[in-house]
Amino acid sequence: MRIVVTLHSMEEMDKMSSLGADVFLVNSDCLTAKAMKCFSDQEIVTIIGKAHQMGKLVYVNLNTIIHEPDLLVLDAFLSFLASTDIDCIVCFDLSVVALADHHGLVSKIIYQPGTMNTNSYDPWFFRKLQIKGITLSKDITLSEQIAIGENYQGIEISIVGHGYTFLFYSKRPLLKSYFDYCGKKMLFFRSDDTFRLVENKRPDAMYPIFEDRFGTHIFRSYKLQSFNEIKVLKPYLSDFFIERIFIDDAEYYASIEAYGDETKIRAFISRYGNSYDSGFYYHRDQKCEGRDHI
C-alpha cells in the first residue's frame, strides 16, 4: 500500500519522502478544485523527474466535474500528460476516462468520485474499462470497505483515509452570493481556508467551507483518521490518500510519519487527536432507515 501525500512545494519532497510518502499528488492549474497550491505544466515535469529519481511516484489530481467547455482544456492537459512520465491521473469525473482513451492514458486513471463507489460490483465494472483503480466512497462503513476488498476484482482499490473529507460540492458561488446578498464588501474570500459554517443544533461542530472558481466545497467538521482501520484494510488497498486541505504543515507531516511508523501514532493522537474522528467507518447511519421505509 502506497502512502499518497499532497505536495505543496518541490522543496518538501525530500522531507515527505523521509517521513514515508510513496506518492506525490499534485494539483494542476487547470482542472483541480480545492487546491491550496497548484503546479504549472513545467513544474509538474520537474516534480516527476525528481520523484522518479527518488523512486517515488507522481499522481495528478483532476477533481472537478467536467463541463462541455472544459473538454478542450482537459484534452490539452491530457495531451501534455501523455508527453510526460506521469504515473497516475486521479479523476473525479468519468469524462476524463473518455478523453484519456485518445491519449493512451486510460490505464493510468484512478476514479475518485468521492461517493458512488459503494459496492462489490463497482470494481468489476471499472476493471472492464481497464483503468488503474478506484477510490472507495468516503461514506461507506469499514465493513463495507472490507467486503469490497475481499471481492477484489483485479483493479487497484484506494481510500482517502485521513484529513478533512468533503461533504458537498456545488457549482454555485455560495460565499460570493451570500456576501452580495448581505451587501458585504468582502475581499479575497476565494481560496480563503478560514471560513467555517455552524448549524445551530451543533454549535460545537465547525464545517470548513471553501469557494474557488469551480464552486463551493463543504467538509466534515472533524478530520478523519484511520490508524486502527488501516491495519485491516491494508491488504486490500493499493493507495492510501492523506488529505491536506486546512491542515498545517507540521500536523500534515506528523500524520504521514504516523502512518509509516506505528510508534508515532500515540504522539500524533496525543497532540492532535481531539480534532479527529473515525468518519463513516462505524457510522451505521439511517441509510438503512430508508430501507426500512421501502
Added chain:
Amino acid sequence: MRPELLAPAGDLERLKVALLYGADAVYIGGTKFSLRYRASNFTLQEIEAGVVFAHALGKKVYVTVNIVVHNEDLCGLDEYLSDLEKIGVDAVIASSPYVIDQAINHPELAFHLSTQQSVASSALVNFWGKKGVKRVVLAREVTLDEINAIKKATKVELEVFIHGGMCSSYSGRCTLSNDLADRDANRGGCAHSCRWNYDLFRNGELISNNADFQMASKDLQTVRIIPDLIAARVSSLKIEGRMKSLHYIATVVNAYRQVIDDTISHHLRSWNEYETAIAKAENRKTSSGFLIDLPVSEQQLYQRGTVEPSQNFVGVILEYDPKTEIATISQRNVFQNGDTVELFTPDGRNERLTIKDLQDIDGNPIIIANHAMQIVKMRCHQPVKLYDILRKVS
C-alpha cells in the same frame, strides 16, 4: 422535434392526473431501490396498473432505480428489474453501474442514466451511451449553451430538468445529509441539510447575522426557455417533484404542455399567461437555475420564512351523474356554499361556477366542506369528469 414532457408521480392517482393533464410520460419510484423514499412509492401491482393506464393513452412510464447501490441492496435487484421488464415499463432510470450493466439481461427494458451521475459533458454522455444507456438526464448545472453543444456531439437522448426543486450540490456527490442528519442522501434519505440555516465564521469571527447563511436555491422555472430547449433538440423535458400534490402536478404539467404545444404551433401567448397558470399551484420562489448563467445571489433563497401552502385547491371530481347533475368531490381544502370556484380540466376548460347545494356523502344538506379528504356532493349543471379540479378564485 417535439420533446417529451415528463412528469413526476408519487402514486397512481397522481400518475393518472399527470398523464391526463398533458404529460407524455411519468417517472415513478417503486417500493425498492428508489430515491425519495418518503414519496408514496408504487408496489409492483400499482406500477402495472400505471403502465396499463399510460399505454392505453399511448404514453410511457419510467421507474426510478436510482439509489447508489451498496452491497446489501444487490439482493433482489435482478428480480426486481425482471419484474419491471415483464410489466412492460418503458425505461428504468438508474445511477449505479451495476444497474446499468443489467441492461444486457433485460433487452426489453431501456435504461436512462439518472442525474445522480451529474453528467455535464458530451464525452460522458457518449461514454454512458456506449454502455447501453439510451438517455442521459443531464446535471442541473448545465447551461443552455452547454446543452446545445452536448447535443451536437451525441446521438444519445438528452433529458433536462425544466421545473421544480434544485439540489444545491452536484447530485450524487453530496453527503451533507449523511453527516448532519445520519441520513444517506444517495439512498433516498436526503434531509435537505443544504436548506438549513447556518452561521458563517471567518478566522473564528462570526460574520453572518442570526444564522442567515443559506445554501438553498430557488426552484427551477423555465417557461421562457422552453422554445430554446426545443430548438436544442432535447428529447425530454422533466418536471421535478414526486412528492408534490395532485393539484401541483396537474397545474404545472398543463402549463408546460401548453408552452410546448404553442411553441411548436408558433402560437405562443404572453409569458405571463403561462406563468400565472403555474403560480396557481406554485408558492415557492423560482429562477432559471443554471440554464442562462451561473446563479448569483438573486437565484439563491434567503430570508425564506414560512411559506404558506396555497389553499386554492379545494377538491377533485370523483364522478358525475349527468341525469341528476350531481358531482361527487373529494375535498382537499375548505369550501362552502356560495364560493366561486374555477373548474380546471385536462382539456383546458377554465370555467367558473358557484358552489351550491352541498351535500354530505349520504345526501344530507351541508353548508361547508371542512373535513380533510371529505367526500361531498353538489349540484353542477356543467358536466364534469373524473380528475377535474376545483380551485377557489382568489
